[in-house]
Amino acid sequence: MAQQTERYEDTQLYKIRHSAAHVMAQAVMEMFPDGKVTIGPPVENGFYYDFDLPRNLTPEDLELIEKRMRGIVQGKHEFKKRVVSADEARQIFADQPYKLELIDGLEKGGLDEYGNPLTEKPEISIYQQDTFTDLCRGPHVQTTKEIKQDAFKLMSIAGAYWRGDEKNKMLQRVYGTAWESKDQLKEYLNQLEEAKKRDHRKLGKELEIFMFDDEVGPGLPLWLPNGAIMIEELEKLAKEMEEKAGYQRVKTPHLTKEDLFLRSGHLPYYAESMYPPMELEGVKYYVKPMNCPMHHKIFGSKGRSYRDLPVRLAEYGTCYRYEKSGELIGLQRVRSMQMNDAHIYCSEELFEQxxxxxxxxYVNYFKLFGIEKYVMRLSLHSKQGLGKKYVDNETLWLKTEDMVRRAMTNGGVPFVEAQDEAAFYGPKIDVQIWSVIGREFSLATNQVDFAVPVKFDLKFTNKEGLEEVPLCIHRAPLGTHERMIGFLIEHYAGNFPVWLSPEQVRVISITDVQNEYAEKIAKELRENGIRAHADISSQRMNSKIRQAQLMKVPYMIVVGDNEMQAEQVSLRVRDGSQENNIPLGEFVTRVKDKIIRRASEL
RNA sequence: GCCGACGUAGCUCAAUUGGCAGAGCACCCGCCUUGUAAGCGGGAGGUUACGAGUUCAAUUCUCGUCGUCGGCUCCA
Incomplete structure (x- = not known):
């Protein structure tokens, strides 16, 4: 349908949000006549506006602004557009320095409001509603009446750099949400509430998967027993998949001498993200931010023939990166991480396959986890970044980027391209996925390295008997344990499939008469490779069931006198369904089958 | 790192204008012997993140440090 393919920019919702941003700016400017306005676009779910104000806004200000906005909206003011010359625009916004900067950009035809280059020279237009005039290309609603006074809400105040550049002044950004109706707003706010419940930080604590401790340090997760089980299950999965795909496993130290990272190029290009060195006996050591240099050493440790290629070295190596303090967030962004890493050394002709x-x-993993929405992003270099963020060899960049583009196209894999997002040593495919609560996780990555193998003097002998430098593919389909498990917690809302559940079965005795039988069952399940515990506490059965439900244990087995006498079990599944009088052996077979198949259903 | 908000028992949260820090759950001890999401009673648990300052008196006001959260910047 045409409606489904309609661009966000053309929708009524977009206009409402864009217009709401202007109304908010009017309210703020009434409050701070000397304030400076910058830009205020619609975004997903709402809008924001960035201001440069004489003082910081408070939550109380937000309430006042929102109240005033309701007043303005009810005034049914028309949004009047006028195309103006650059000079006229300069007169109108004479006391608005940020607008003057924007006008300069528009006049030169060079830059849009975010400072990005434009292909054609745009017209300069202004929009006025009530007393407020803004430099703006639109579009807007006809009148403020179309912004329903009970369908928007101001959400938060945040800092934001002018034009997104950390060298620029920090502005105050006010976020708001706006919808076509009160009901839509209500639904959105409900969604936010629901999302909070699925947040991996909250669930991770409740389900005892991981924790952070102030004394251990920010970004350094401690994996609790339940989390360790999940990690081991993921590793088992990766190992199985990689053994089938012809990978070999290696293990390398957490520390290396400075020399290695000088050679690899990490120190010039990546030093900012590395922990500072420790020095002993005059030698500097770094903890590794990546495993690649050591894998390169392993590849280079003996002579290689084209017949040996590809060589695929895999390791769940623990890496440490110094992420800036404000960037840390739960398991999504940490400072110690275990990567599902591997390096594939191959010739150019083997590259595509x-x-x-x-x-x-990746696609197999996504299928297993039921991840349906993902975007493969081809991340390219930027010319300005050469020699700074990226190794300085434009020819090789262009060549390798083209190789990746061709491989993806030939393989029929849809992808989007992004400038200035590459690794320092080459282009990459990053896979973005979204957890159910809308949080984006960049997990899987697949990177081509044309720069580092030559620095390590890596080579193989080709058919002609000549030495050739291999290409290296860095890949991490499961990303890191940390991010992956963070994602999975939100994805499943803690209701993990049986194979991934830390506790698979909880045996619940009704009275202490059945305690021994309950323990016997739990033991038998464990002997069958099923993670099971018996709850023989003096709590009532109802309470035990509640505890197991809260911990999201997939199977609860209730045993009373009946079951004990008949050597049977009563099953309660996490979804609340119930099945009585199952012979224990039958239950064991069923659970084992789900685990072996890594079934998603219970 | 930058802007802002926040930090009270293991967890979730209270504490009027600065005036003896409190509840539920969890924990420990009893009683109850129970059929699919919380049985009852009792006990213990706090240098109010940490360090200074103002005050007769600070969880409350001020400053600093650490941490968390919402963003920005940056990333697996």
Whole structure:
């Protein structure tokens, strides 16, 4: 349907939000006549406006602004557009320095409001509603009446750099949400509430998966027994998949001498993200932010023939990166991480098949986890970044980028391209996925390295008997344990499939008469490779069931006198359904089958 | 790192204008012997994140440090 393909920019909702931003700016400017306005676009779910004000806004201010906005909206003011010359615009916004900067950009035809280059020179237009005039290309609603006074809400105040550049002044950004109706707003706010419940930070604590401790340090998660089980299950999965795909496993130290990272190029290009060195006996050591240099050493440790290629070295190596304090967030962004890492050394002719085999691996994982929405992003270099963020060899960049583009196209894999997002050593495919609560996780990554193998003097002998430098594919289909498990917690809302559940079965005795029988069952389940515990506490059965439900244990087995006499079990599944009088052996077979198949259903 | 908000028992939260820090759950001890989401009673648990300052008196006011959260910037 046409409606479904309609661009957000053309929708009524977009106009409402854009217009609400102007109304908010009017309210704020009435409050601070000397304030400076910058830009205020619609975004997903709402809008924001960035201001430069004489003092910081408070939550109380937000309430006043919102109240005033309701007043303005009810005034049924018309949004009047007028196209003006650059000079006229300068007169109108004479005391608005940020607007003057924007006008300059528009006049030169060079830059849009975010400072990005534009292809054609845009017209300069202004929109006025009531007493407020803004430099704006629109579009807007006809009158403020179309913004329903009970369908918007101001959400938060945040800092934001002018034009998104940390060298620029920090402005105050006010976020708001706006909808076509009160009901839509209500639904959105409900969604936010629901999202809070699924937040991996909250669930991770409740389900005893991981924790942070102030004394251990920010961004350094401690994995609790339940989390450790999940990690081991993921590793088992990866190991199985990678063994089938011809990977070999290696193990390397957490520390290396400075020399290695100088050679790899990490120190010039990546030093900011590395922990500072420790020095002993005059030698500097760094904890590794990546495993690649050590894998390169392993590849280079003996002579290689083209017949040996591809060589695929895999390791769940623990890496440490110094992420800036404000960037840390739960398991999504940490400072110690275990990567589902591997490096594939291959010739150029093998490149395409190897690259696509990695993509295939992702897709298999996504299928297993029921991840349907994902975007593969081809991340490219930028010319300005050469020699700074990226190794300085434009020819090789263009060549390798083209190789990746071709591989993806030939493989029929849809992807989008993003400038200035590459790794320092080459272009990459990053896979973005979204947890059910809308949080974006960049997990899987597949990167081509054309720069580092030559620095490590890596080579193989080709058919002609000549030495050739291999390409290296860095890949991490499961990203890191930390991010992956953070994602999975939100994805499943803690209701993990049986194979991934830390506790798979809880045996619940009704009275202490059945305690021994309950323990016997739990033991038998464990002997069958099922993670099971018996709850023989003096609590009532109802309370035990509640505890197991709260911990989201997939199977609860209730045993009373009947079951004990008949050597049977009563099953309560996490979804609340119930099944009585199952012979224990039958239950064991059923659970084992789900685990082996890594079934998503209970 | 930057802007802002926040930090009270293991967890979730209270504490009027600065005036003896409190509840539920969890924990420990009893009683109850129970059929699919909380049985009852009792006990213990706090240098109010940490460090200074103002005050007769600070959980409350001020400053600093650490941490968390919402963003920005940056990333697996």
């Amino acid at each position: 190897e690259f696509l085999a990695v993509v295939d691996l």
